[in-house]
Amino acid sequence: MRIVKSVILAAVLGLGLAAPVCAEEAEISLPHVEWPHDGIFGTFDRAAAQRGFQVYKEICSACHSLNLLYYRDLTALGFSDDEVKAIAAQYQVQDGPNDQGEMYDRPALPSDHFKRPFPNDKAARAANNGALPPDLSLIVKAREGGEDYVHAMLTGFEDPPVGVKLMDGMNYNKYFPGHQMGMPPILQPDLVTYADGTKATQDQMATDVATFLTWAAEPNLEERKRMGVKVVLFLLVFAGLMYAVKRQVWADAH
Amino acid sequence: MAANYTNPIVRWIDSRLPVFTMMRHEYYDYQMPRNCNYLWSFGAFAAITLMIMIVTGIFLAMNYTDNTLLAFTSVERIMRDVNYGWLLRYIHMNGASMFFIVVYIHVFRGLYYGSYKSPREILWMLGVVILILMMATAFMGYVLPWGQMSFWGATVITNLFSAFPIIGDPIVTLLWGGFSIDNPTLNRFFALHYLLPFLILGVVVLHVAALHIVGSNNPYGIDMKGPQDGLPFHPYFTIKDGFALVLFFLVYACFVFFAPNYLGHADNYIPANPLVTPSHIVPEWYFLPFYAMLRAVPSKLGGVLTMFSSLLVLFVLPWLDTSKIRSAKFRPIYKQFFWFLVAACLVLGYAGSQPAEGIWLVVARVGAVYYFFHFLILLPLLGKLERPLPLPTSISEPVLKGSGPVPAGAHAKPMEKA
Ligand code: HEM
Numbered sequence: 125m126r127i128v129k130s131v132i133l134a135a136v137l138g139l140g141l142a143a144p145v146c147a148e149e150a151e152i153s154l155p156h157v158e159w160p161h162d163g164i165f166g167t168f169d170r171a172a173a174q175r176g177f178q179v180y181k182e183i184c185s186a187c188h189s190l191n192l193l194y195y196r197d198l199t200a201l202g203f204s205d206d207e208v209k210a211i212a213a214q215y216q217v218q219d220g221p222n223d224q225g226e227m228y229d230r231p232a233l234p235s236d237h238f239k240r241p242f243p244n245d246k247a248a249r250a251a252n253n254g255a256l257p258p259d260l261s262l263i264v265k266a267r268e269g270g271e272d273y274v275h276a277m278l279t280g281f282e283d284p285p286v287g288v289k290l291m292d293g294m295n296y297n298k299y300f301p302g303h304q305m306g307m308p309p310i311l312q313p314d315l316v317t318y319a320d321g322t323k324a325t326q327d328q329m330a331t332d333v334a335t336f337l338t339w340a341a342e343p344n345l346e347e348r349k350r351m352g353v354k355v356v357l358f359l360l361v362f363a364g365l366m367y368a369v370k371r372q373v374w375a376d377a378h
Numbered sequence: 379m380a381a382n383y384t385n386p387i388v389r390w391i392d393s394r395l396p397v398f399t400m401m402r403h404e405y406y407d408y409q410m411p412r413n414c415n416y417l418w419s420f421g422a423f424a425a426i427t428l429m430i431m432i433v434t435g436i437f438l439a440m441n442y443t444d445n446t447l448l449a450f451t452s453v454e455r456i457m458r459d460v461n462y463g464w465l466l467r468y469i470h471m472n473g474a475s476m477f478f479i480v481v482y483i484h485v486f487r488g489l490y491y492g493s494y495k496s497p498r499e500i501l502w503m504l505g506v507v508i509l510i511l512m513m514a515t516a517f518m519g520y521v522l523p524w525g526q527m528s529f530w531g532a533t534v535i536t537n538l539f540s541a542f543p544i545i546g547d548p549i550v551t552l553l554w555g556g557f558s559i560d561n562p563t564l565n566r567f568f569a570l571h572y573l574l575p576f577l578i579l580g581v582v583v584l585h586v587a588a589l590h591i592v593g594s595n596n597p598y599g600i601d602m603k604g605p606q607d608g609l610p611f612h613p614y615f616t617i618k619d620g621f622a623l624v625l626f627f628l629v630y631a632c633f634v635f636f637a638p639n640y641l642g643h644a645d646n647y648i649p650a651n652p653l654v655t656p657s658h659i660v661p662e663w664y665f666l667p668f669y670a671m672l673r674a675v676p677s678k679l680g681g682v683l684t685m686f687s688s689l690l691v692l693f694v695l696p697w698l699d700t701s702k703i704r705s706a707k708f709r710p711i712y713k714q715f716f717w718f719l720v721a722a723c724l725v726l727g728y729a730g731s732q733p734a735e736g737i738w739l740v741v742a743r744v745g746a747v748y749y750f751f752h753f754l755i756l757l758p759l760l761g762k763l764e765r766p767l768p769l770p771t772s773i774s775e776p777v778l779k780g781s782g783p784v785p786a787g788a789h790a791k792p793m794e795k796a
Contacts, residue, residue: 164635164636192451192454192458258648261454262454262647262648265639265644265647266644266645266647266648267644268644270644301657341647343458344457344458344464348464348465348468348635348638349635349636351465351635352631352632352634352635352636353635355631355635356628356631356632356635359624359627359628359631360628362624363621363624363625363628366617366620366621366624367621369617369621370617370618370620370621373613373614373617374614374617374618377412377609377614
């Protein structure tokens with residue numbers, strides 16, 4: 125048995141050591157941010173998410189859609205119903221046909237989906253040098269590394285290393301797979317003015333918008349974790365009771 | 379038939395359709411070997427998981443749309459707009475992984491204690507049928523959300539069938555419902571994904587029926603000789619399985635509530651796009667050992683045959699293993715090789731998650747060769763060469779005396795057949 129165990133141990137250890145080495149060849153490791161929504165008791169930092177929404181609204185929404193969200197969803201971030209109405213009303217959406225059979229524009233309502241910046245993917249590419257800005261609704265779940273990746277990517281633009289030649293209209297990004305990215309290094313300090321007086325450094329804006337996008341991808345995260353804690357506590361107590369009963373029942377059988 | 383039930387309604391029903399007598403017979407009086415350990419709870423876990431999958435699946439289906447243009451958003455609607463839709467989906471999604479963990483442990487339990495040997499061959503083969511049906515179900519279920527991995531996983535796997543000469547291309551066309559993976563493919567996969575779990579349920583009923591005919595095996599791998607060796611299923615094993623089930627739910631709940639996407643792949647949150655191939659197509663974790671074997675063989679047909687054979691070999695396992703001793707407890711050499719097999723499967727799984735090149739290709743090849751070596755060469759030979767340890771004369775004896783070492787010599791007679 126001893127030989128076998130050591131062989132298995134060696135195999136597992138070998139894999140464990142080999143894995144990070146291989147991973148390192150493929151990509152650079154992402155800097156980890158301490159997110160308040162991490163961990164089993166984690167909750168979203170509402171203020172950061174609201175600031176992140178501002179960043180999205182004022183910067184990212186020029187290129188990126190957020191198709192899965194309704195304006196009404198924003199109430200979960202602490203915006204009041206009136207604030208949400210006012211936010212929605214800033215956008216014109218097409219509705220119809222009316223009784224004359226015509227389409228018409230009207231201000232958006234809280235029950236409308238977020239307005240998309242381009243009518244279709246072709247238009248989005250045409251405006252972006254051929255690169256398609258992806259919809260951001262699920263981006264945090266759709267990338268290895270999640271919100272850490274989004275944060276790192278947004279702050280990862282730099283001059284290309286010597287010898288690397290960028291294609292036309294491309295930008296060098298340390299964390300983007302392949303490093304050549306169609307998105308410009310958009311997050312420049314003080315690009316937005318935060319209402320709560322927070323200083324809009326590049327890192328601050330990236331952290332805020334990544335928080336907002338995490339909420340957008342997983343709006344039920346808090347409810348899920350809260351319910352999870354209750355379920356696990358219940359099961360722990362239940363397991364204890366079951367174990368006691370099991371001991372009792374088996375007492376005469378051993 | 380008429381049992382003496384006091385409740386008149388129960389008595390009325392039971393004398394016409396003896397369901398109460400049957401349940402009593404199968405889940406109350408059924409004699410379990412008294413020494414069965416917690417590994418014997420995994421069958422119950424699997425049965426409960428199957429029920430959970432069917433129930434959550436039906437509710438998901440009420441909100442899912444099997445159309446390539448709508449499937450992805452309909453799943454996200456479930457996650458966002460359906461009350462507790464996220465809970466349903468995460469239970470179902472992680473339930474598939476839990477199901478495979480549980481069934482793999484159940485199968486390796488069978489391998490360790492020789493539960494596939496006479497008289498349990500048919501019970502075992504029904505188990506292998508279940509395993510294959512489960513794989514088909516899980517594969518088709520993974521296609522339904524119509525993400526990038528859904529689409530490209532389906533492309534890779536359905537294309538495998540084209541490796542067969544003559545019948546290959548017609549099979550692929552039939553699976554696709556056309557000449558590429560498209561809406562008809564999604565429609566038929568949804569229909570089949572709804573159907574197969576009920577087939578599995580049917581086979582599970584047969585599996586348990588077969589079990590209750592021949593009786594459960596046990597850690598000693600010897601037969602029960604009388605009432606002193608057994609305990610009635612209720613209350614002893616209902617409470618033991620019940621306690622174990624709560625622990626299983628604890629693990630399951632941690633995944634569902636705290637790491638629901640840990641076992642999945644990020645790319646499946648990108649809507650399917652036939653024009654963009656993901657840089658690295660990998661199946662769900664429970665298919666990785668098979669995927670490694672598939673890619674280990676340089677020829678496509680060879681890879682496909684190797685992969686399918688790795689499952690089919692389990693059907694003939696009862697006849698490949700020539701040893702009359704069931705439990706690895708009394709087979710010192712087999713016991714070591716059992717753990718080598720476990721290690722080989724884990725290593726194959728890891729190799730399957732890596733690109734099929736360089737060192738990982740070599741590892742996959744070694745693992746695949748070892749897997750077949752274990753079943754096709756080692757087991758037939760080992761039964762002849764190995765000197766088993768003396769078996770205990772009965773289950774109750776060492777159990778009741780406290781499970782110290784079994785005195786050698788005294789009881790060294792070969793296990794008799796049932
Ligand atoms: C849907 C999946 C399955 C379900 C619900 C299921 C259910 C069960 C149940 C309830 C038992 C009795 C409890 C136990 O001994 O653990 C059992 C026993 C058994 N199962 Fe399964 N099973 C499944 C899959 C499989 C597979 C895939 C195999 C093998 C390839 C298998 C082989 C066996 C054997 C050999 C026994 C008898 C074990 C013994 O008595 O030692 N089962 N199964």
